[in-house]
Amino acid sequence: MAALSIGVSPAITTTALSGLARFRYATGRRRVSSVWDPEGLFGAPQTGHIARLEFRQRLEKDAEARDAFERYVQEEKERRKTLRDSRGVPETPAELVEYFLDTEAQEIEFEIARMRPQLNEEFFSHLRLELGQLRFAVNKTQDTEDRIVELEALQKALLEGTEAYDKMQTELVKARQSLVKILTSKNVKSTLLEMVELNELNRSLLAILDENIATAQKGNQAQAAAYMEKIRAAVLKYVTV
Numbered sequence: 664m665a666a667l668s669i670g671v672s673p674a675i676t677t678t679a680l681s682g683l684a685r686f687r688y689a690t691g692r693r694r695v696s697s698v699w700d701p702e703g704l705f706g707a708p709q710t711g712h713i714a715r716l717e718f719r720q721r722l723e724k725d726a727e728a729r730d731a732f733e734r735y736v737q738e739e740k741e742r743r744k745t746l747r748d749s750r751g752v753p754e755t756p757a758e759l760v761e762y763f764l765d766t767e768a769q770e771i772e773f774e775i776a777r778m779r780p781q782l783n784e785e786f787f788s789h790l791r792l793e794l795g796q797l798r799f800a801v802n803k804t805q806d807t808e809d810r811i812v813e814l815e816a817l818q819k820a821l822l823e824g825t826e827a828y829d830k831m832q833t834e835l836v837k838a839r840q841s842l843v844k845i846l847t848s849k850n851v852k853s854t855l856l857e858m859v860e861l862n863e864l865n866r867s868l869l870a871i872l873d874e875n876i877a878t879a880q881k882g883n884q885a886q887a888a889a890y891m892e893k894i895r896a897a898v899l900k901y902v903t904v
Contacts, residue, residue, distance in 0.1 A: 756789035759778065835871070855898065
């Protein structure tokens with residue numbers, strides 16, 4: 664079997680992501696991103712499961728809407744990459760605060776991963792200090808109050824995000840070890856049963872398998888992809904959370 668990457672891009676949990684996005688809406692002073700729809704093809708913005716279902720059904724039936732959405736997805740992907748490449752790396756905690764306040768909601772997950780080494784105690788101490796100074800300021804203005812709201816929301820978002828990111832990293836390390844254990848096993852079925860007892864089969868392992876399957880398929884490694892798909896199917900039987 665060809666060498667495999669045994670890796671997956673880290674992702675923040677849904678709960679944390681909702682917290683990360685909230686600070687974008689804390690005040691009206693910061694840029695708030697929304698779906699690009701210059702021709703009004705998708706109608707008024709809607710939220711919720713029913714709205715998403717209706718949107719998906721429309722894409723399935725309406726070729727024009729589907730093509731427009733695919734163009735949007737590609738253009739948005741390119742726009743975000745261009746934006747990422749154009750942003751300078753902040754060097755101080757103060758610069759990092761402004762960096763995140765000017766980060767679009769969709770980019771928070773990526774930026775936490777990229778800036779994780781700088782999201783340290785020095786940074787959070789700086790954030791707490793500025794918040795303390797603003798809260799106890801003698802003459803508070805509306806700008807001061809708005810800044811407090813922004814920083815409190817940012818603090819909560821980054822604390823949730825870094826905690827989720829670190830947890831995911833730990834899970835991925837364990838999942839990579841689990842995948843190596845399976846791929847090098849002489850008796851996969853016995854190994855899987857042993858790992859069930861140790862609670863080592865989880866969604867992180869499935870995510871790594873998915874990435875490796877995709878990598879193998881892209882590299883025309885049909886035999887490796889097929890083998891890992893069988894492993895994935897076996898693992899899936901035991902994954903309940």
